[in-house]
Amino acid sequence: GAGVSQSPRYKVAKRGQDVALRCDPISGHVSLFWYQQALGQGPEFLTYFQNEAQLDKSGLPSDRFFAERPEGSVSTLKIQRTQQEDSAVYLCASSLLPQDIGQQETQYFGPGTRLLVL
Amino acid sequence: AQSVTQLDSQVPVFEEAPVELRCNYSSSVSVYLFWYVQYPNQGLQLLLKYLSGSTLVKGINGFEAEFNKSQTSFHLRKPSVHISDTAEYFCAVNNYGQNFVFGPGTRLSVLP
Numbered sequence: 561g562a563g564v565s566q567s568p569r570y571k572v573a574k575r576g577q578d579v580a581l582r583c584d585p586i587s588g589h590v591s592l593f594w595y596q597q598a599l600g601q602g603p604e605f606l607t608y609f610q611n612e613a614q615l616d617k618s619g620l621p622s623d624r625f626f627a628e629r630p631e632g633s634v635s636t637l638k639i640q641r642t643q644q645e646d647s648a649v650y651l652c653a654s655s656l657l658p659q660d661i662g663q664q665e666t667q668y669f670g671p672g673t674r675l676l677v678l
Numbered sequence: 679a680q681s682v683t684q685l686d687s688q689v690p691v692f693e694e695a696p697v698e699l700r701c702n703y704s705s706s707v708s709v710y711l712f713w714y715v716q717y718p719n720q721g722l723q724l725l726l727k728y729l730s731g732s733t734l735v736k737g738i739n740g741f742e743a744e745f746n747k748s749q750t751s752f753h754l755r756k757p758s759v760h761i762s763d764t765a766e767y768f769c770a771v772n773n774y775g776q777n778f779v780f781g782p783g784t785r786l787s788v789l790p
Binding site: 563564593595600601602603604605608616618619651653659664666667668669670671672 | 682687710712714719720721722723724727729768770772777778779780781782783
């Protein structure tokens with residue numbers, strides 16, 4: 561079956577613009593994660609959804625970052641009033657089970673959206 | 679809090695030579711350990727994971743890793759690398775009630 565897809569693959573924004581990044585997880589996967597990967601770094605956790613519920617948003621760097629998954633499938637990460645420090649690759653991952661019983665579960669990653677804020 | 683250290687940011691190695699990519703973690707409780715590979719312009723792909731049981735874990739593409747609890751390490755090895763193994767490799771740790779924590783990555787460059 562299809563893997564995790566993300567769109568757009570590349571996004572250039574002017575400082576102050578709002579952007580929306582989309583993630584289509586694997587069908588039937590309960591858990592969905594967003595990560596931010598700065599250049600030369602490993603992915604850093606942003607937020608976690610179990611179905612439509614956002615259970616953990618402790619990694620969101622500021623209140624300019626907002627994520628939703630209204631129907632428990634597709635998710636959107638929105639960044640308002642983008643800043644240069646927001647430039648990074650934003651990765652989405654999904655896994656089959658809820659995180660509280662599936663710590664050992666493999667996370668399946670999308671190709672990422674590369675955001676460049678000028 | 680969990681953390682992951684990958685001391686080698688870059689590892690160049692000749693084709694068909696063996697390679698070891700080092701990973702050390704810190705955690706106050708038992709953890710699950712993972713190695714992911716990231717090819718250029720692609721998402722992360724799971725290589726292998728340690729959950730419990732045998733400390734030697736075999737993964738895809740001929741990679742294996744050994745969990746050493748006393749040294750809090752989970753080093754990744756391959757006896758003979760190919761050009762196609764050139765990629766970024768990430769070690770990650772996870773346990774109950776926590777989120778995945780990734781290391782900074784090691785860039786493996788296989789030279790002809």
